[in-house]
Structure formats: structure tokens, C-alpha cells
Amino acid sequence: MTLGIDLEQFVTDPYGTGIQRVLHQLALHWPDEIPASFIVPMGDRFAMLTCQQASQLLALAFEPAGAQDDLRVRVRQYLDQLKVTTVALGELLALHDGWFLPEVSYLPSVLQRLEIFARCVPTTMIGYDVLPMTEPGNYRFAPGTAAMVSQYFRMLATVDRVVAISEYARSEILDVLRRDRGLVTVVAHPGADHVTAVRSADRAAGEPVRFLRVGTMEARKQPRELVEAFCAAVDAGAYAELIFVGRPSASDSSINRTLEQAIEGGYPIRWVRQASDEQVYRQMAEADLFLSFGTEGYGIPVLEALVLGTPVIYDGIQPAAALMEGKGALWYPAVDPQALSGMFTAFADRSAVRALHLALGQSSVPTWQRFVSTVAQISIGRAQSQ
Numbered sequence: 001m002t003l004g005i006d007l008e009q010f011v012t013d014p015y016g017t018g019i020q021r022v023l024h025q026l027a028l029h030w031p032d033e034i035p036a037s038f039i040v041p042m043g044d045r046f047a048m049l050t051c052q053q054a055s056q057l058l059a060l061a062f063e064p065a066g067a068q069d070d071l072r073v074r075v076r077q078y079l080d081q082l083k084v085t086t087v088a089l090g091e092l093l094a095l096h097d098g099w100f101l102p103e104v105s106y107l108p109s110v111l112q113r114l115e116i117f118a119r120c121v122p123t124t125m126i127g128y129d130v131l132p133m134t135e136p137g138n139y140r141f142a143p144g145t146a147a148m149v150s151q152y153f154r155m156l157a158t159v160d161r162v163v164a165i166s167e168y169a170r171s172e173i174l175d176v177l178r179r180d181r182g183l184v185t186v187v188a189h190p191g192a193d194h195v196t197a198v199r200s201a202d203r204a205a206g207e208p209v210r211f212l213r214v215g216t217m218e219a220r221k222q223p224r225e226l227v228e229a230f231c232a233a234v235d236a237g238a239y240a241e242l243i244f245v246g247r248p249s250a251s252d253s254s255i256n257r258t259l260e261q262a263i264e265g266g267y268p269i270r271w272v273r274q275a276s277d278e279q280v281y282r283q284m285a286e287a288d289l290f291l292s293f294g295t296e297g298y299g300i301p302v303l304e305a306l307v308l309g310t311p312v313i314y315d316g317i318q319p320a321a322a323l324m325e326g327k328g329a330l331w332y333p334a335v336d337p338q339a340l341s342g343m344f345t346a347f348a349d350r351s352a353v354r355a356l357h358l359a360l361g362q363s364s365v366p367t368w369q370r371f372v373s374t375v376a377q378i379s380i381g382r383a384q385s386q
Contacts, residue, residue: 129297327361
């Protein structure tokens with residue numbers, strides 16, 4: 001069986017996000033015994049990339065770069081210089097016994113192709129993140145795209161096989177999208193061993209405890225609540241600093257303003273809006289504690305922080321953190337603003353920080369090889385469970 005893996009969404013709109021991290025690791029670790037082609041459009045034909053070519057293409061998303069347009073140019077330049085086989089759509093159908101859409105896409109061409117293959121061969125998708133039905137504030141759909149958005153979620157509910165990145169994502173797909181429970185819907189946990197386990201020297205006892213939060217300023221991740229609770233804790237005497245790494249909110253500018261006002265007000269808060277992978281990992285390794293609050297479909301940064309030796313405090317729907325509970329991740333119920341402020345106060349004490357460091361269990365972090373192996377086996381129908 002030869003599998004076609006659709007990469008048109010990445011080529012059209014490349015970003016260095018968690019989903020692209022998954023794509024890159026799929027290409028890097030795809031098992032040799034399961035033949036696969038990574039498919040990208042080239043004019044009115046389709047290029048069939050090898051795993052090595054696809055991994056080099058996807059790695060571009062994680063290299064230091066300037067504006068988003070520059071990345072699109074580099075992606076196209078890479079594809080233009082490849083010596084690769086191209087085929088028409090009919091040949092694409094003839095050459096592949098299965099079709100796999102590994103990322104979220106509302107592109108009509110991607111979804112129409114998925115539907116064409118679904119009539120002929122087994123189809124597989126990866127189920128990510130929370131759904132717009134559950135977290136509508138997290139989604140901004142351009143006018144005129146409703147039909148394609150609806151089609152994407154309909155396909156997620158009806159394709160032959162779905163690999164969800166967490167039990168939470170699986171339950172969303174089954175319960176909210178009402179996917180038939182007789183269809184294959186399994187869980188495979190993404191890894192974090194793309195990060196080298198290196199820990200910076202522990203911060204001096206006289207320095208403020210450094211809290212770190214990584215991710216876009218989305219309402220579901222509670223950045224506003226974290227800012228307000230931190231400021232209250234500092235006002236009450238907590239000796240700490242808070243660092244945010246992530247892009248501004250595109251859906252709620254008031255979140256961005258809350259953070260900016262706190263910084264302008266002199267609170268010990270820093271906001272790094274753009275950072276390379278290397279810069280993010282340095283921040284993780286130099287932090288005392290990593291924060292993950294609100295709702296996550298999974299949470300790869302949680303695992304990255306643990307690999308780098310930084311304990312995690314979390315609350316809400318946090319599948320990756322819950323997976324590592326007691327192994328460096330600590331659930332701290334922040335049921336109200338006072339409780340969240342109390343968290344900052346409690347862990348501004350370095351003795352509390354040291355206790356969390358002693359519980360670190362980096363060896364328990366999921367691996368990419370196991371994730372990709374599960375995905376590959378499911379995609380060709382060789383396994384029905386984790």
C-alpha cells in the first residue's frame with residue numbers, strides 16, 4: 001500500500017506552529033516499510049516528494065526568518081529547485097492506495113481532493129485542538145469561507161480513520177462532531193524529543209522567580225487572567241517576574257492592551273512577540289516555572305519545557321500537562337482570580353520551586369517515533385488502537 005500525504009496547506013500558508021511541528025516529525029520518522037509520498041501542487045500537476053525532501057521542506061518553517069512572505073518565497077524556491085516526479089490528478093489516484101490529510105485546512109482544493117480520494121481509497125486525518133463549537137472565540141473565519149469550514153469538519157467526522165492528538169481531542173470529535181463510534185478514532189500523543197535536554201544553571205537565590213508563558217494571546221489560554229493575577233500578587237509583595245512569548249491576539253485586541261498596560265505600569269513583565277525556536281527554548285531553559293492555563297488541544301510547549309528541565313504548573317483542559325502530572329507537571333486549580341494570584345504568591349518562594357524540580361521526569365515525555373509509528377500503522381489499517 002502506498003499512501004499519499006497532502007501538504008498543500010503548508011505550501012500555501014506556511015507557519016512554524018505546533019501542527020507544522022507534527023508534519024515535520026511525520027516526514028522525519030515515517031517508517032521505511034510503509035511507502036508514502038508527500039504531495040504538493042505544482043501548477044496543474046502534483047509533485048511527489050520523498051520523506052527526506054518533505055522533511056527539508058517542512059524544516060524551513062523552523063529556521064530563523066523574517067516576514068511570513070519571506071517564508072512563502074523560500075518554500076517556493078525550494079520546490080522549484082527539486083528534481084521530482086510530477087503527475088496529473090488521475091495518475092495521483094492510480095498511484096496511491098490511501099490518502100492522508102495531516103493538518104487543518106479549509107482550502108477548497110485540499111478538501112475536494114480529500115473527497116475524491118474518499119470515494120476510492122481509505123482516508124485518514126489528524127484531529128487537532130478544540131473545535132469552534134466549543135471555543136468560538138478562538139476562531140476567525142474570513143467571509144465566504146463558511147462552506148469550506150463546514151466541509152472540513154464534516155470530513156473529520158466521516159473519514160475512515162482519525163488519529164486524535166489527545167483524549168480531549170478524541171472526545172470532541174466523537175461527542176461534538178458526532179463521529180460514528182464504529183469508525184477508527186484513536187489517540188497518539190505527539191512528542192518533544194526534537195528538543196535537546198539542556199538545562200541552564202539554576203537562577204540565584206536572590207533573583208526573582210521567573211514564570212514563563214508561551215503561545216498566542218488567545219482568550220482560551222487565559223493571558224489576561226494571568227496578567228491581572230500576577231499584578232495582584234506583585235502588589236501583595238511577590239518577588240517574581242513574568243515573561244510572555246507569543247504573537248498578539250488577532251481576535252481580541254483588549255487582551256494585547258491589558259498586557260501592554262501592565263508593562264507600561266512598571267510591573268516586572270516582558271512580552272516577546274516574535275521568537276525563533278532557539279530563542280523560545282532559551283527562555284524555557286532559563287525560566288523557573290512554565291505556566292499553561294486555559295484550554296489546549298494538547299500542548300507541545302509543555303513537553304518542551306519539561307525536556308528542558310523546567311517544571312509546569314497548569315489548570316484547565318491541558319492534555320499534555322495532565323499526561324505528565326507528578327512527573328514535573330503540577331495541577332493548581334485556579335478557580336477564581338484570587339486562587340490564580342495565590343499561585344503566583346505561593347511559587348514566588350524558591351523552596352516551592354525546588355520541590356517541583358525534584359519531581360521532574362523527562363524520560364516519561366512521549367517520543368515522536370512512537371507517535372509517527374502509530375499514525376503510520378493506523379493510516380494503512382494495520383492497527384485499531386494505541
